[in-house]
Amino acid sequence: MPSLFRRHASILLIGAIGLLAALLLWRRDGGGAVLRALLHAWELFLFIAPSLVAGLMLAAALRQLVSPGALGRWMGAESGWFGLMVATFAGALTPGGPMAAFPLVLVLAGAGADRGALVAYILSWALNGFQKLLVYEMPLLGPDFAIMRTILTLPMPMLAGFVARRLPIAWEPPK
Amino acid sequence: MTAGQVFLAVVALLAFGACLRRGPATARKAAADTGRSLLGMLPIFAVALPMAALLAELIPADAAVTWIGPDSGMPGILVASLAGGLMPGGPFVTFPLVLAFAKAGAGVPQMAALITGWSIFAVHRILTWEYPVLGWRFVALRLIAAFPLPVAAGLLAEWTIRVVPVGLGGP
Known part of the structure; x- marks a missing residue:
């Protein structure tokens, strides 16, 4: 179970960094500062929790309603901006890390998605995946910043997909 | 709740409603999927948020x-x-x-x-x-x-x- 190991490895790593930070903070500013930070973390959690539940529910419902095969058919070489838009929304709504997203690219390619749509899909997942947005960017950098950056970069995967369709690099999904 | 959160919640409810219209089995699967993802993510939250908050307190301001x-x-x-x-x-x-x-x-x-x-x-x-x-x-x-x-x-x-x-x- 390599993915399981990776998951636990990152939890252990984050935990270790957190513990070290707590120790350093406690030595520098005392226990009050550590408690204040933990209370702040709890407030962050309460702030994100509704969006987290809503985002996961949306992703789960879409997984039931739309199969990747059907999505891929809308993302062919002749799909134009509409296909790039479908790819961009699909990418932003794909939860999970690279172990979930990259294999999906192969599924979409098998269903007929072209290189431009796949470039848009992966970029959209990397740039604006809702999970990363809710778990990291909103709590750490603030909702104002996260929302502004998301709005500004939302159309970028479509532009990049448009460019990728015109680049003279042929790509076939590996068999 | 911010406007963005409300919007996300409304869209999620609409999508869940569409699952319900497909039949209770589809809705049940979507609900179970939501629960599984949530359970998978809570441990990450439990360590990542305190770590972020602690680091924010620790790092000196205006270094770069x-x-x-x-x-x-x-x-x-x-x-x-x-x-x-x-x-x-x-x-x-x-x-x-x-x-x-x-x-x-x-x-x-x-x-x-x-x-x-x-x-x-x-x-x-x-x-x-x-x-x-x-x-x-x-x-x-x-x-x-x-x-x-x-x-x-x-x-x-x-x-x-x-x-x-x-x-x-x-x-």
Whole structure:
């Protein structure tokens, strides 16, 4: 179970960094500062929790309603901006890390998605995946910043997909 | 709740309603899927949020303000795009670093460039996933097509904050 190991490895790593930070903070500013930070973390959690539940529910419902095969058919070489838009929304709504997203690219390619749509899909997942947005960017950098950056970069995967369709690099999904 | 949160919740309920119309079995599957994802993510939250909050308290303010501060302009955006692309590791490892940059006095446009650069170029992800799964031709396509985007994000953010004041910082 390599993915399981990776998951636990990152939890252990984050935990270790957190513990070290707590120790350093406690030595520098005392226990009050550590408690204040933990209370702040709890407030962050309460702030994100509704969006987290809503985002996961949306992703789960879409997984039931739309199969990747059907999505891929809308993302062919002749799909134009509409296909790039479908790819961009699909990418932003794909939860999970690279172990979930990259294999999906192969599924979409098998269903007929072209290189431009796949470039848009992966970029959209990397740039604006809702999970990363809710778990990291909103709590750490603030909702104002996260929302502004998301709005500004939302159309970028479509532009990049448009460019990728015109680049003279042929790509076939590996068999 | 912010307007964005309300919007997300309404869309999620609409999608769940569409599952219900397909039949109770579909809705049950979607609900079970939601629960599974939630259970999978809670442990990450339980360690990631305290870590982020502790680091935010620990990091000294304004350490890198001359390099990537709000007044560093285009050079700062370039530095931040590059630094973002070179940051190692997934979000678990990288967002503490991002936080360090924010605490060290980075400006809003520079942070936008940094996060966009990291999202697009993340070298570790290319080496461990994209290249093995999709091949170098796909990597080349994506990188060429997306190359100018971090700087573009920084410039767009710079123009945006002249009109709408947006700051960094937790809620």
